[in-house]
Amino acid sequence: MRAGEITIDGAGFTYGAQSALAQLAVTESTTKAADISDIDLDIAPGSAVVLCGPSGSGKTTLLRLLGGLAPQLHAGTTSGTVTVSGQEMTTLDVHRVVEVAATVFQNPRTQFFTTEVAGELAFGLENQALARDEILDRIRSAVAVTGIGGLLNRRLDSLSGGQLQLVACTAALAQRPGVILFDEPSANLSPASVDILVAVMHGLKQAGHTLVIAEHRLAYLDGVIDRAVLLADGRVAEDMSAEDFFAQTDQQRRERGLRRLQSAHVPQSQPMVDTTSNSGLAIEDLRFSYGSTPVTDIPHMVFPRGRITALTGPNGAGKTTLARLICGLAKQDSGTIRLGGKTLGPRARNRAASMVMQDVGRQLFGETVRADVTMGLTVAEREALDLPTLLDATGLTGLEDRHPQSLSGGQRQRVAIAATAATHSPIFVFDEPTSGLGFSHLIGIAAQMRALADQGAVVIVITHDDELIAEAADSVFSLTPLQEG
Structure with a gap:
């Protein structure tokens, strides 16, 4: 199996019950999501696939299986096999997961371990015992792709949500895994930052990385993805080519519970002028x-x-x-x-x-x-x-x-x-x-x-x-x- 190749055969995951104490300690990266079952997918190396569908359809759970986070960090029962770059992810040691697949969470704060940007980018690489020159080279290469050079000396708690998302993307890119998993990566990004994200994704594909993206906002992925996998009730409902997916009519995408496939027309920004009312x-x-x-x-x-x-x-x-x-x-x-x-x-x-x-x-x-x-x-x-x-x-x-x-x-x-x-x-x-x-x-x-x-x-x-x-x-x-x- 080549680097970045993904084979999912009859995969399922049912979350285990949590104690009240465990619920109190839960974070974004450990919250319960929807159970999934009987998932069959083959994803070619160097391709990009979006997982879409209504909230609770199982997108996040499937990402957790692909990223080796379930069942290692999420209690539950697995079935079938999930193979990424030749590794069975449901049994792979947690410390080796990042060598195969890196995950960018929806809320990047939950995956940070340090207080400032440069240290965060180096943290995972240092834990792999890489040489200093190798760490610096990887960081420089990743930063060149994402364009966050101006943030390197900033504290993480001084950044906006969108800036934090770009830092998380950079940290994942610096790991140089075959597969990069994105969970709602555009959630807090401005249009300009989304453009950067699109450029990052194109660069990753050109470098041979395989991308799996769980998203609700879909329009920006036109020209990025090769396939769209629609999930419903924890199962694969449809598997469509990008061409067929973006060719849907507005009525068809509404019937599938999907958000817009083309950018929405929004009102123009208005000047801050006085109003006749004094009640605002x-x-x-x-x-x-x-x-x-x-x-x-x-x-x-x-x-x-x-x-x-x-x-x-x-x-x-x-x-x-x-x-x-x-x-x-x-x-x-x-x-x-x-x-x-x-x-x-x-x-x-x-x-x-x-x-x-x-x-x-x-x-x-x-x-x-x-x-x-x-x-x-x-x-x-x-x-x-x-x-x-x-x-x-x-x-x-x-x-x-x-x-x-x-x-x-x-x-x-x-x-x-x-x-x-x-x-x-x-x-x-x-x-x-x-x-x-x-x-x-x-x-x-x-x-x-x-x-x-x-x-x-x-x-x-x-x-x-x-x-x-x-x-x-x-x-x-x-x-x-x-x-x-």
Whole structure:
């Protein structure tokens, strides 16, 4: 078997039961996903295949089998065989997995071990006991492909989600495995960063690497992939050539539960002009720095009530920092933030705003989904809440008694959205709410945001998802970085 060749014969995986203690300790890389069964696939070396289908169809589980993460790091029962570059992945020693297949997780924070970029790129290579010159050569080669040279001296906790994703891609590339597995790699990337990702994927294919990509956002893969494998209920539903896949009509892809196959048309970014209403969220001369590094400098910005405003811009432009300032999670260096003409300090903003963070694992604290969704509500608010309807709208029906940290990344995202929607805040901020979510859940979240706006709230969505913008946004504002790097 040649390097990069993949043979999957009757493969299946059923997750084992987790104890309550194990659920509490769960992370993005160890969350339970959908069981799979009877998977048969042959993937040629140097080709690129996308795994697609509705949330919960088994994409992540299949990646875990291919990457040697199940059953070694995920308790469960396997069946069939999964052979990559001649190695049976379900029995391969964990320390040898990276020699065969490298995985780029949906949330790259869960696969980092150091505090700064250069050290992270070297970490895995050092653990293979490679010579210093070999490590430096591999890092230089990988950085040349991904273009993150300007980030090498940065701390990981200072980077945006999209920048972290590119660092994770670079670290995987530096390992030089035959197969590279991507789990929702475009989830938090700006259009410019997606272009870099596409260039990286082309370079990997040209170098002979085999790529397997689990994705919901599909349009950018036109010209990259050779095949599309559609999963449903843990099985292969269809196996299509790239030509046939991208030739689907809009109705056909909707029937398959897929997101757009061509880029969505989105409204143009609009200037930050005054509105005649004084009821919205107004920002004046807002400045904020991390230490000596200025991040935010906004002379004027208005987010009106009753509308959904999309906030876009390159990775690292300060969108999430602005969200933290609006929600009172950070204090500005100078400037004012007003709601309905009244100036709000950080504490008042924190009480007035509800936020769905990009990394939702940091804001889920309940022992059940039901507890998390209703956390912080008064008795009267809980009695008035139509919980079944809210859970149905966010695709969480049947999960009410599950521990939130035992759910998949997409499910946890929806729990955080449901918890936010359950409040009666005048300001709602969503930071990449459709990251890792499929078509039906995107539509549901767009409808939920519209309902909040129709109730008179200020709704701000930070996103690179052109499909969400086209589906939900009334207006679009774009931020630009204060400095490159």
